[in-house]
Amino acid sequence: MKDEEREQFREQLTAMQRELSVISVTAAEDVKPVELDQTSVGRISRMDAIQAQEMSRETARRRKQLSLRIEGALHRIESGRFGPCFQCGEDIDLRRLRADPTITRCRACVETP
Numbered sequence: 001m002k003d004e005e006r007e008q009f010r011e012q013l014t015a016m017q018r019e020l021s022v023i024s025v026t027a028a029e030d031v032k033p034v035e036l037d038q039t040s041v042g043r044i045s046r047m048d049a050i051q052a053q054e055m056s057r058e059t060a061r062r063r064k065q066l067s068l069r070i071e072g073a074l075h076r077i078e079s080g081r082f083g084p085c086f087q088c089g090e091d092i093d094l095r096r097l098r099a100d101p102t103i104t105r106c107r108a109c110v111e112t113p
Contacts, residue, residue, distance in 0.1 A: 001083045005094065009101045010077050015019050024063055069102035074098075085109055 028082050076082040084105040092106045 001089070001094075006077055006082060008073065009082065009097065013070050013074050013077070013101050017067070017074075020063055020067055024067075049062070059089070066102070072104075073102045 073082065083097065085092055087105040087109040088106060088107055090108075092103065096103060096107060
């Protein structure tokens with residue numbers, strides 16, 4: 001992989017990291033404890049609020065996983081190990097990396113059980 005390609009991936013990953021950080025800050029309100037809303041009547045409103053809170057927690061968990069994958073990819077770029085498949089050692093196709101620069105395995109290894 002060329003240095004300029006590696007730099008493009010670094011920029012893409014850094015932009016993803018910044019965007020994820022902004023989203024995480026704005027979504028922090030969604031995971032606060034559900035309070036009893038005196039203006040809404042009934043269990044349905046509370047159940048809706050609890051369901052929305054659980055969905056927010058799951059989304060936060062996925063954001064955290066993505067953040068860890070981004071950090072891993074940035075670390076691999078810094079250490080010169082970005083691009084090869086973790087499983088077979090072959091270079092991951094650039095089109096695949098452009099679609100998701102956090103991936104660690106080539107298509108053949110992903111498709112092999």
